[in-house]
Amino acid sequence: MLFTKLTSCLVSLFALTACTVAVVLPSRSELESRVYPRATEPIQSGLVFTIHNVKADTVVDLSAGDNKTITGWSLNGGKNQQWTTIWTGESWNFQSVETGLYLGFTGTAGNGTNLTVASTPTAWDIWHDTVNETNYRIFAPNTTVNWDLWGYGDAISGDPITLWGAWSGIHQTWRFVQGMHSIYLLML
Template sequence: MVVIASGGTYEIVNVLGGTSLDLSGGDGRSIIGYPYHSGANQQWVVQSYNAGWTFRSVSSGLYIGIDGTPGDGTPLIVTTTPTEWDIWHDEIDSTKYRVFLPNTPLNWDLAEHGNPTPGTLVTLWSKWAGTNQTWDFTPPQ
């Protein structure tokens, strides 16, 4: 299990879909699941921020945030302004992580129940036991 360190760079992989957290090359804005290819758009600098964490794209320097009002299905996008996130160990498999919007039950979710198709959106969704809401953090290879 990787211990997340402030200032560390990570590839973040969805446990169910097996795809990497990817800043879309199509629109340069959306956060999607995509097969690992070692590109800078799949590398994220995780930094402590207030009581939580931020995720900054190595390729763009932009931060993971949300598009619109937080709720089930709200897409993750990159923004110029840091968004604070909570990172918690999964309660079922403590070697995996969940990333929550603070003070909400909303966490990162590979859409369509973890669809591994390249380009599947990563959204917010209320926590449930699905492994499409759990993530592995590994140093880039």
């Protein structure tokens, strides 16, 4: 009797583990929308972009105050708002044009983890948004957490960019704009 209950508990535990893995791993339809450097894709390795939040239209900004903090900030044309995309063969890295540091995070990828920079690259997965294919979501690999502009996408300069579980909020979607620095200087 005890053996039967123990076996039943172990089967339940393995079933729970399998369910957890199924939630984390992407489905086939999601794999088809993952971004790889190919001719039909605007995001290519070695190009420089400003990365705009779709809701707030602020950009990913490396704080000039501490050269470490990542926030959403109004576009100003600074090199601290420009990121070189680097394809590693398996994932993407984002390197600051200003400092040469890489966009990443400290600790474990989870809800509320702040983006920061480091001297070593962090792997990222870029996926097309399922609602608007011209927008992107950027995930910590093999997780369901993606970039999220704090405050549901407030357009206030200085709002932190964190990791958060993916849901339908457009403040978790991003646009990549190439050559924005040159365009900004022409407007001055």
